[in-house]
Amino acid sequence: MKQLDVLYFAWVRERIGIPKERITTDAATVSDLIAELCAKEERYQMAFQDMTVVKVAIDQTLSPLDASLEGAREIAIFPPMTGG
């Protein structure tokens, strides 16, 4: 088991209801972690119902959903960026 800081931004944060939480998990990839969260509570299903509009950063670097969580400490999940 490893401990991860999981951060949420924009409407992902609003749907889940918190900006950050510490999660203890065995998940191998971000996809696994999200599946685990969705199985836990409905608010996660609401946030992650359309995975084509969800992006992920592992330790502050944009990463694919199937990227390994090996050695990761901070995961962020958010919608596509709209800066500029």
Added chain:
Amino acid sequence: MAVRVQSDDFDLGLEVAELTRDTRVIGAVVSFIGLVRDTTGGDLTSMELEHYPGMTEQALAAIDAEATKRWSLSGSMVIHRYGDLKTGEQIMMVATASAHRKDAFDAAEFLMDYLKTDAPFWKKEHLKSGSQWVESKASDEDAKDRWKT
């Protein structure tokens, strides 16, 4: 080559003056300012900009470093604001300085295109009738893809 993320407003003139100070090799400066725009026909009261502190600075620095690698630049400046901004307020700026205009123009466009899709900022429009998150556009991804070699 500098990046700033701040809630305060900025002065493009001062930033460009700083960029070109103490140098005689710069022949061209290109700058861009992004403003809060009302797309709702008068319903917009303000625009909230959320970001991911830490990653934002890293992502902007990485984009800036890539531009510096691709073009011959004497300097560059990226400033992006966060927080609650009113209609017409400045959101962000990029400025690029080079010996020749082509490097400065191309690098400025590149910085903008990458910033749109890779820097972790999110806009939320506050309207008289409620609020809504701005949706990303597929055209932003297309704009970025044209720089892929």
